[in-house]
Amino acid sequence: MKAVALDLDGTLLNSKKEISEENKNILKKLSENGVEILIVTGRPYPITKKIAQSLEIPLTVICYNGARVMNLKTDEIIFEKVLEENQVLKIVEFCRKNKKDLNLFQDDIWYVEDLESIGTKYYKNNSKLEPTLRSFDTFDNLQMIKSIIIDENDILEKVEKELREILGNSVYFTYSQDKYLEILNKDVNKGLTLKKVLEKKGIKMSECIAFGDAHNDLEMLELVGVGVAMGNAHEILKSRVQHITDSNDNNGVAKFLKSWKS
Known part of the structure; x- marks a missing residue:
């Protein structure tokens, strides 16, 4: 060893x-x-x-x-290795359309569009991190180290299936916890x-x-x-x-x- x-x-x-x-x-x-x-x-x-x-x-x-x-x-x-901007744009569009809690991470900062959402409060309590409120439309560079969608596991499995149809094999999906669907660079x-x-x-x-x-x-x-x-x-x-x-x-x-x- x-x-x-x-x-x-x-x-x-x-x-x-x-x-x-x-x-x-x-x-x-x-x-x-x-x-x-x-x-x-x-x-x-x-x-x-x-x-x-x-x-x-x-x-x-x-x-x-x-x-x-x-x-x-x-x-x-x-x-x-980061998520590319075109991938993040598709994830943002999907989450807004389907009212899902999306969390973006860039330069060691956790960004959300709603400080009062259930997902934001849940992640804050678990991670002890502080969220930064920011519209995802205001980024000059949307390359992200990772994104997390937070929900119940049975719902996230459906979300993953739908996102796979949109993103194909261009990203990597995983679960760090049952309620965290993480999306990262495919490599x-x-x-x-x-x-x-x-x-x-x-x-x-x-x-x-x-x-x-x-x-x-x-x-x-x-x-x-x-x-x-x-x-x-x-x-x-x-x-x-x-x-x-x-x-x-x-x-x-x-x-x-x-x-x-x-």
Whole structure:
């Protein structure tokens, strides 16, 4: 094992959005022994940075579901792939027509057109981010790092189907939570970006262990040598990986890493 890649919510973080001492200690020990540690999350960089820094070890940060890679020391963007303007325009048009809560992300700022919508309040409560009110018509540049539509999962599945008819395979759809349909550049997901980062470090995907719990972790868990679903993970992940550990509230990451003999 030369690398460990970790999702945050539902994986490294417990239900209180904290990293346990057990998880911190095992990651610190591995890092001191030369193992590359990577955070791979759907979260925006500013709130990912605070969590990553709390580990107090050298880290690579992959955020926005693989759309951006950051240098934690310098805040330099190492890699980025955005949604193109024509794609975003189609998403905006669809959401306005169908009265869906659309959230756009650009330059680490979260933009909405309605501060009082259910979706805005829900995301604000979950992410602890502050939304910026702005008409999507006022952007000089509509290239976005990602967009999120917020609704109940059964409704989002219908939305995804309709948007696929409009956008085809020109974008990547995923769910970071049941209520979050995320739309990104077609050439990014957690697995693809992790592979690019590891290749630059001279590490093969077969030499990496990855942990996750949600749909947006699937590509990553399937591409690495050892993909591990958390005990609290979606059933689709558990059915498609070889390893399942304890839940995020029971130090599942630390338990698996302590028991892994390779």
